[in-house]
Amino acid sequence: MKQKDKKKTNRWVGKMKNVHLPDPEILDEIKEQAKFKTARISTKASQSYKEGLKLVQGRIMEIKSNYRYIVEINGELHNAKMSGRLKQFLYSSHKIAAVGDYVAVDVAIVSDKRIEKILPRKNALIRYGTGSFQKEIILAANIDQVIITSSWLKPRLKAGLIDRYLCIVALQGLQPIIVINKIDLLDDEQELESQTAYYKAMGYPLLYTSVVSGTGMNELKELLVNKDSVFTGHSGTGKTSLINYLEPSLDLPTAEISNYNEKGKHTTSQSILIPWSFGGHLLDTPGIKTITLHSEDKEYIPKIFPGFENLHNKCKFRDCSHIHEENCAVIEAVESGIIPIERYDSYQYLYESL
Ligand SMILES: Nc1nc2c(ncn2[C@@H]2O[C@H](COP(=O)(O)OP(=O)(O)O)[C@@H](O)[C@H]2O)c(=O)[nH]1
Ligand SMILES: [Mg+2]
Ligand SMILES: [Zn+2]
Structure with missing residues (x-):
């Protein structure tokens, strides 16, 4: 019964x-x-059901x-x-x-x-x-890539957030592009280098941009041509500014105005594909803010965390969490300096938060 x-x-x-x-x-x-x-x-359905x-x-x-x-x-x-x-x-x-x-x-x-x-x-x-x-x-369906937008300052770059977004993008089966915007505010070149070297070494496309100086904007455009892209990243990092720079006719509202909108009405509640004048599309979707990691994703994180993709299958245990197990290829890579301790800390933080 x-x-x-x-x-x-x-x-x-x-x-x-x-x-x-x-x-x-x-x-x-x-x-x-x-x-x-x-x-x-x-x-x-499979037959010809209508003439003409x-x-x-x-x-x-x-x-x-x-x-x-x-x-x-x-x-x-x-x-x-x-x-x-x-x-x-x-x-x-x-x-x-x-x-x-x-x-x-x-x-x-x-x-x-x-x-x-x-x-x-x-x-x-x-x-x-x-x-x-x-x-x-x-x-949305058939989207090519996600532009993970962060800023060097205002708000300050946090590599841990990039790790988190890279995991989300990998779980969705999409291609990531990392953009570090507001590079005109760069105050410490060495710090920038040390925060981003890992992602470059791992082969992720990574760009430094500024809508103030124009740095990196042509390269960004080249990566968007004839592709369907969606911008994600924390608010204030410059997503709207980048889009407006690339396509001035869109004239999307940036920071101040969109804050005002949030109080009363929000205009788009559905996804829209907007054609770029240079080919390809921009996906505008309010829903992307609510794509987060869930506890059910936890089992995949040890396999897809940036830089772990080719290591996890060398661990002794197939379901190794890379935290306490013996003969763990990830821990060995940390000990030999291949994986910086900051990235491993970030992994542990992410894994245990789920
Ligand atoms: N200095 C500097 N400020 C920027 C840059 N891009 C955007 N901003 C500023 O950052 C704030 C947030 O930008 P916005 O495009 O609304 O961010 P969004 O929330 O990610 O869409 C605005 O005041 C922009 O003028 C940049 O490259 N350099
Ligand atoms: Mg915006
Ligand atoms: Zn392991």
């Missing part, structure tokens, strides 16, 4: 975990008939409301609706479209573009809901 109940609950948890319903109204629309309808429709389609590839830039999207087709933005057939098919398979998804759009009727198919995702930027289900919320 008890067993049976438990099974039932677990099944629901599994389902809930993968659903992101952008609007609860969707449920009202289709909840009763969804199962019946999709059973019928999914068998048709003219399919072109597009990409979702923004989600406007229930199944209404802004789609980029050949560099131009268009309004598009989800086709009725796909709506129900997706509801049943839990694959609701996300910003960044590549789609097949029917453009046969000029005034009414319809998304007929969502193409497979390369990856997805995910955060977890705070509720007891911790459901997965897809912030």
Whole structure:
């Protein structure tokens, strides 16, 4: 009896975990008939179900409301609706479209573009809901890289934070680029060198930038061209300033104004992909602030912490935490000076905080 109940609950948890319903109204629309309808429709899904389609590839830039999207087709933005057939098919398979998804759009009727198919995702930027289900919320799909933005001063660079962001980016399966901004405020070159040498040695792309002097801005731009990037990092490090420097027409509000906004209204609550004039896109997503490390991530940290990727499999124990175990390759690397003690301390701090 008890067993049976438990099974039932677990099944629901599994389902809930993968659903992101952008609007609860969707449920009202289709909840009763969804199962019946999709059973019928999914068998048709692979067939040619409609005559006269003219399919072109597009990409979702923004989600406007229930199944209404802004789609980029050949560099131009268009309004598009989800086709009725796909709506129900997706509801049943839990694959609701996300910003960044590549789609097949029917453009046969000029005034009414319809998304007929969502193409497979390369990856997805995910955060977890705070509720007891911790459901997965897809912030965006098919993003290439994360610009981990820190500043030399105001606020002062903390390498421990870079470690933390590098772990998050690795867990999400994305490429990191480390940016140390406000380099015009550099007061101690040796200190900068000692704080960043490790990341350079580990092969991470690392740039020093300043929107005041222009240092590093061309190099940053080169790394962004034809890629889809998202900026993350503590507030005040200059993310908005960097973006405005690269794309002045965006004119996003920086520090002072956005603080004011936080008091009353916040304009964007959804992810948006903004095309760069030089190719590629900027992902603007308020959700990135809430991507953090969870206790469930703890087991992965010993394997993905910056610089440990090629060491952890040389430890005696496969699940070595690199803290108290014997014959630990990480501890040996610290003792021989390959890994600076500051990075190891940072690792220990991060690991034990989870
Ligand atoms: N000195 C200096 N100040 C900067 C630089 N970049 C941004 N700032 C300043 O830092 C503050 C925070 O910048 P903002 O772009 O709003 O940071 P965000 O919170 O990361 O988006 C603003 O007052 C900017 O003028 C820089 O390269 N050098
Ligand atoms: Mg900002
Ligand atoms: Zn170890």
